[in-house]
Structures are given as C-alpha cells and as structure tokens.
Amino acid sequence: xxxxxxxxxxxxxxxxxxxxxxxxxxxxxxxxxxxxxxxxxxxxxxxxxxxxxxxxxxxxxxxxxxxxxxxxxxxxxxxxxxxxxxxxxxxxxxxxxxxxxxxxxxxxxxxxxxxxxxxxxxxxxxxxxxxxxxxxxxxxxxxxxxxxxxxxxxxxxxxxxxxxxxxxxxxxxxxxxxxxxxxxxxxxxxxxxxxxxxxxxxxxxxxxxxxxxxxxxxxxxxxxxxxxxxxxxxxxxxxxxxxxxxxxxxxxxxxxxxxxxxxxxxxxxxxxxxxxxxxxxxxxxxxxxxxxxxxxxxxxxxxx
Amino acid sequence: xxxxxxxxxxxxxxxxxxxxxxxxxxxxxxxxxxxxxxxxxxxxxxxxxxxxxxxxxxxxxxxxxxxxxxxxxxxxxxxxxxxxxxxxxxxxxxxxxxxxxxxxxxxxxxxxxxxxxxxxxxxxxxxxxxxxxxxxxxxxxxxxxxxxxxxxxxxxxxxxxxxxxxxxxxxxxxxxxxxxxxxxxxxxxxxxxxxxxxxxxxxxxxxxxxxxxxxxxxxxxxxxxxxxxxxxx
Numbered sequence: 001x002x003x004x005x006x007x008x009x010x011x012x013x014x015x016x017x018x019x020x021x022x023x024x025x026x027x028x029x030x031x032x033x034x035x036x037x038x039x040x041x042x043x044x045x046x047x048x049x050x051x052x053x054x055x056x057x058x059x060x061x062x063x064x065x066x067x068x069x070x071x072x073x074x075x076x077x078x079x080x081x082x083x084x085x086x087x088x089x090x091x092x093x094x095x096x097x098x099x100x101x102x103x104x105x106x107x108x109x110x111x112x113x114x115x116x117x118x119x120x121x122x123x124x125x126x127x128x129x130x131x132x133x134x135x136x137x138x139x140x141x142x143x144x145x146x147x148x149x150x151x152x153x154x155x156x157x158x159x160x161x162x163x164x165x166x167x168x169x170x171x172x173x174x175x176x177x178x179x180x181x182x183x184x185x186x187x188x189x190x191x192x193x194x195x196x197x198x199x200x201x202x203x204x205x206x207x208x209x210x211x212x213x214x215x216x217x218x219x220x221x222x223x224x225x226x227x228x229x230x231x232x233x234x235x236x237x238x239x240x241x242x243x244x245x246x247x248x249x250x251x252x253x254x255x256x257x258x259x260x261x262x263x264x265x266x267x268x269x270x271x272x273x274x275x276x277x278x279x280x281x282x283x284x285x286x287x288x289x290x291x292x293x294x295x296x297x298x299x300x301x302x303x304x
Numbered sequence: 305x306x307x308x309x310x311x312x313x314x315x316x317x318x319x320x321x322x323x324x325x326x327x328x329x330x331x332x333x334x335x336x337x338x339x340x341x342x343x344x345x346x347x348x349x350x351x352x353x354x355x356x357x358x359x360x361x362x363x364x365x366x367x368x369x370x371x372x373x374x375x376x377x378x379x380x381x382x383x384x385x386x387x388x389x390x391x392x393x394x395x396x397x398x399x400x401x402x403x404x405x406x407x408x409x410x411x412x413x414x415x416x417x418x419x420x421x422x423x424x425x426x427x428x429x430x431x432x433x434x435x436x437x438x439x440x441x442x443x444x445x446x447x448x449x450x451x452x453x454x455x456x457x458x459x460x461x462x463x464x465x466x467x468x469x470x471x472x473x474x475x476x477x478x479x480x481x482x483x484x485x486x487x488x489x490x491x492x493x494x495x496x497x498x499x500x501x502x503x504x505x506x507x508x509x510x511x512x513x514x515x516x517x518x519x520x521x522x523x524x525x526x527x528x529x530x531x532x533x534x535x536x537x
Contacts (some may be wrong), residue, residue: 011330061412063409063411063432064409065389066393066407066410069391070410071390072391077390079390079412080390094422133388134388134418136419136420137417204491210362210490211313211488217360218361219358220370223357224356226349226412228350228425229426230425232498268502294535295421295422297306298358
C-alpha cells in the first residue's frame with residue numbers, strides 16, 4: 001500500500017493525543033495528579049494532537065467538500081465510527097476539563113472523565129479496525145493491528161505525560177513504571193506483529209485468483225502501457241533490506257531510547273517523547289509500505 | 305435479483321473491445337461520467353477504466369495456454385466496498401447493482417482498498433470513486449430496442465464471450481450456461497460472494513494420433529529397407 005504522509009501523521013498524532021488524554025484523565029480521577037495547570041496544559045496538548053491528526057486526515061481526501069458525510073454510516077463503517085467517536089470526544093473532554101477547573105462535584109467529574117476515557121479508547125480502537133477489517137490486505141487483517149494501535153497510542157501518550165511532568169519536577173516512580181509497562185506491552189505487540197508476518201508466503205495465489213487452481217499461471221501482459229490508479233495505489237514496493245533497517249531504527253527510537261531516558265533521566269522525557277514519535281512515524285510508514293493488497297495477484301505477483 | 309455478467313474465458317480473444325465500448329458509453333453517461341484521461345497524448349497516458357483485460361499464461365509447455373481475463377465490478381452479494389464506505393456514497397440496489405453516488409463521495413479511496421478485484425478507480429478530475437454501473441442507464445431504457453438493453457461491453461464483444469442476465473433466476477440463459485460449463489466466481493475464499501461468473505476454458509479436443517505399436521519386422525526386411533534408402537539407384 002502506498003504510504004501517504006497525511007494518514008501517517010494522522011494516526012501517530014491522534015494516537016498519542018488520545019493515549020495522553022486517557023492517561024491524564026485516569027490519573028486525575030484516581031490519584032488527583034497532576035496539578036491543575038499541568039492537567040489543563042496536557043489536555044490542551046492532547047486535544048491539539050487529536051485535532052492535528054483529524055485535520056491531517058482530510059488532506060488525503062480527493063473531494064473534501066463531502067467530508068462531513070463521513071459520520072453518516074456509524075452502523076456499518078469503522079471509518080465512520082471513528083469520526084463519530086472523535087467528534088463526541090471534544091465536548092466530553094472540554095466538559096471534563098471545565099468541571100475540573102470549576103471544581104464541580106466528584107460525581108459529575110467522574111461521569112465526564114469516564115465518558116472521555118471511553119470515547120478516547122473507542123476512537124483509538126476504531127482507527128485500528130479501519131485497517132484490520134480489510135480481508136483484501138492479509139497483513140492488516142489481524143487482531144494485532146487494533147491492539148498495537150491502542151498500545152502504541154497509550155505508550156506514546158505516557159511518554160508525553162512524563163514529558164509534561166517535567167513542569168512539576170519530573171515524573172514520579174508510578175508514572176515511570178506505567179510508561180515502562182506500556183513500553184514493554186507495545187514492544188511485545190509490535191514484535192509479535194513482525195514475527196507473525198516474517199517470511200509469510202501468503203495464502204492467495206495468482207493461479208487461484210484467476211480460477212486456475214490446478215496449474216501454474218503467470219502474467220503475460222497487464223493490458224496497460226503505463227501506471228493506473230491500481231498500480232499507483234497498491235503497487236508500492238519496499239526493499240527487504242530497507243524494511244529491516246527501518247524496523248531497527250523504529251525499535252531504537254521508540255523503545256530503546258525511551259527505556260534509557262525513563263530509567264536514568266526522566267527529566268529528558270520531552271526529548272524521548274519526540275524521538276519516540278519520530279520512530280512511530282517510521283513504524284506507520286512500514287505498516288503501509290509492507291502491506292500487500294490481493295489485487296497485486298492480478299498484476300503478476302505470484303503470492304500475496 | 306442478482307444482475308451480473310458471465311464471461312467465457314474459452315472464447316475471449318483479449319481484444320479489449322469491451323473495455324473501449326465501456327469507456328465510450330460510460331464516458332458520456334450521466335451516471336458517473338466522464339471517465340478522465342491523464343496525458344492522453346503525452347508520454348505516460350493513463351486514465352479511468354471500469355473494465356480491464358489482463359493476459360496470463362496458464363500451465364506448462366506443451367499444455368500451456370494464453371488466458372485473457374477481463375475484470376470489472378463483480379457486483380458482490382456481500383459487497384465490502386459498500387460496508388466500509390463512511391459517507392454512504394457506495395450502495396447496492398435491489399437488483400444487485402453496486403453504484404457510487406457521485407454527489408456523496410469524498411474520495412477517501414477506502415472502498416478501493418476493500419475491493420479485491422481492482423474494480424474501483426478514483427477519478428482525479430472529479431475527486432470521486434468510479435466503477436462499473438452494469439450500464440444501468442442502458443439495461444432499463446425502454447427507448448432502446450429490447451436486444452440493445454444490455455451493457456455496452458456485452459454488445460461490443462466480437463467473440464460473444466460476454467453475457468448479461470439475472471444470476472438469481474435458475475432459468476435464465478446465464479444461469480444455464482454457468483451450470484453447464486461450471487462457471488466460477490473469483491477469490492471466493494474472501495467471502496464477498498461475487499455475482500459475475502467466469503466460464504473456464506474447454507479442454508481442447510485431442511488430435512487423433514495412431515499409437516498402436518509398430519509391426520514386427522525381420523532383420524532381413526530391416527536391412528532391405530535400409531539399403532533401399534541408403535543406396536540411390
């Protein structure tokens with residue numbers, strides 16, 4: 001699949017924003033930390049990241065004037081569900097932060113906070129399901145995809161949370177522990193994803209795709225002299241060496257450097273968060289670049 | 305109703321006339337036309353097509369064969385392209401035809417990701433997704449003579465390799481030929497229940513060859529035969 005920058009930025013940015021938002025609200029409800037200024041700054045940062053993501057996602061639309069219709073198919077489309085949850089998140093989160101600022105009753109704050117957290121989780125899960133519901137792309141049709149979206153969103157959100165805590169003299173041991181736990185879970189999830197599809201030969205074959213299951217088949221002529229929408233959208237290739245190198249870069253940037261920073265110098269958390277987000281951009285680029293659509297069979301690829 | 309196409313892979317000669325006729329009719333149609341071309345006279349011509357024909361070699365020599373495979377929308381019974389569409393632009397009609405409402409599409413490409421057959425193509429000029437309409441503006445047009453109420457591709461095919469009809473009706477001509485020739489749908493394992501059917505190539509009739517063992521001949525006769533070949537006059 002062709003990696004599109006606007007979609008990569010969208011999923012990384014809103015993923016981190018949603019993770020940060022959920023963790024902030026949970027921390028505030030559970031232990032009454034962080035302080036009100038940090039909480040509001042964090043909320044603003046989270047909503048800014050979500051907004052950057054949502055705005056960015058409209059840049060890949062060829063006809064954005066109809067984008068408002070994208071919330072109309074909640075019953076059947078994961079993309080529509082994501083849009084609805086993301087839009088509902090704004091009033092819920094704003095109301096929660098207003099309630100905290102104005103010191104409303106605990107019951108009201110708890111209700112608004114839980115609504116915010118549930119909506120953030122629902123939005124993250126829907127983002128993953130947009131990809132994981134496509135049977136046409138075997139590498140995406142896996143429960144690991146939404147799991148990794150949720151885990152990576154929360155892990156990068158926890159790093160941003162730790163970065164914010166520099167305002168209050170650095171993240172406490174509880175937050176560092178939480179960030180490390182999320183780091184380990186997200187690392188295992190991503191490792192499982194890479195291992196699952198390592199040297200995966202693919203179960204769909206060219207011969208099977210044209211109904212000639214008993215014989216070998218190969219493409220003689222694709223019938224067009226230059227690129228088509230299909231070759232442009234689905235024909236992207238990444239060299240195996242480059243993909244492996246990028247995986248290492250992702251693991252170092254998103255996991256190894258944050259581990260060192262969290263363990264030895266939580267004050268440098270803002271730097272670790274930035275490096276981690278950079279690594280996640282690489283991860284998301286690979287997520288697209290390595291995914292192969294079954295229509296490639298008809299264009300001559302023997303297995304997908 | 306399950307309106308769809310039946311394509312005979314045995315008789316298709318791969319001439320692309322169906323694709324050209326499709327482009328001609330639908331390019332001028334109000335349903336989703338025009339079908340934009342990019343650099344039509346330039347260095348890298350490309351454009352929107354509803355129907356593409358690809359050519360394959362099947363089997364190993366000497367049992368190999370060229371297979372011409374035209375592909376357009378299969379009008380799936382369980383069309384995932386319709387399910388994933390966030391705007392409601394993609395829809396399936398009661399007669400089985402899958403269409404895109406050009407006034408609602410936002411051009412997100414998501415439906416084209418959901419389609420395994422490459423049947424949907426984004427038109428960069430309008431920014432909307434376009435696809436085979438099964439010539440919905442021909443097949444119900446009562447101003448046309450009844451024999452012309454068929455998709456343009458079917459009418460254009462010089463080899464009569466394309467048939468149109470209701471695949472839900474077991475008595476229809478298309479259903480009968482699918483039964484007789486064991487027609488199949490593509491990528492059934494994905495579960496989208498494509499309606500269009502492909503008729504596999506027939507086994508070519510074997511060329512008769514005398515395979516009876518050569519009659520036994522004596523050594524003297526063999527020598528005589530050799531001598532009459534080796535010695536001239």
